[in-house]
Amino acid sequence: MKKIVLAAIAVMGFGFANAQEQTAKGKWLIEANTGFGAVNVGNTSFQLSSEDGETTWGIGAEAGYFVMDNLAVKAGLGYNDLGHSQNSFAYKVGAKYYLLDKFPLEASYTGASTKNADENPSYVGLQGGYAWFVGKNVSVEPGIRYNISLNDDYYKSVFQFNIGFALHF
Secondary structure (H helix, E strand, O other): OHHHHHHHHHHHHHHHHHHHHHOOOOOEEEEEEEEEOOOOOOOOOEEEEEEOOEEEEEEEEEEEEEEEOOEEEEEEEEEEEEEOOEEEEEEEEEEEEEEOOOEEEEEEEEEEEEOOOOOOOEEEEEEEEOOEEOOOOEEEEEEEEEEEEOOOOOOOOEEEEEEEEEEEO
16 A cells, blocks of 8 residues: 555656646647537637537647746637538637646637628637646646637627647647
8 A cells, every 4th residue: 555655646746847847937838629518619629519410620729838937828720610611710819827737727818700700709718627747748638618708699608628638848
């Protein structure tokens, strides 16, 4: 039992030390997310869904620069095929803070330019999760995001579950 506890402490210590190094000022972050539970919110993530025989999909990525330890300024782009010959280009700007080097908290603005739309979606998003550093430069970051709609007449506020994969260098 003592060996198991010591091994767990060693693994946690390695992960903590690794996280401090990878979220230091001057480091870069490239992130790809999977987006579940939210369609048409201007996704900069990978998503695929089908409803009533109509398939929608999206692809995107985000990049960030650590302006100080644990705080990255981020931007992202994405393309979404919404079906029925409708598509959109999404963009995101925001900041991500790693609380205690392990808990990423994000606040961002997300918008999209949608072909033939009466109104384009725009959201303020708040996100929290956990960063699991699986290697020196790689983290897996599951999280929950709440997208607050800035134009409720056309789009509703939604929850979204994400799993992020980040490269740190």
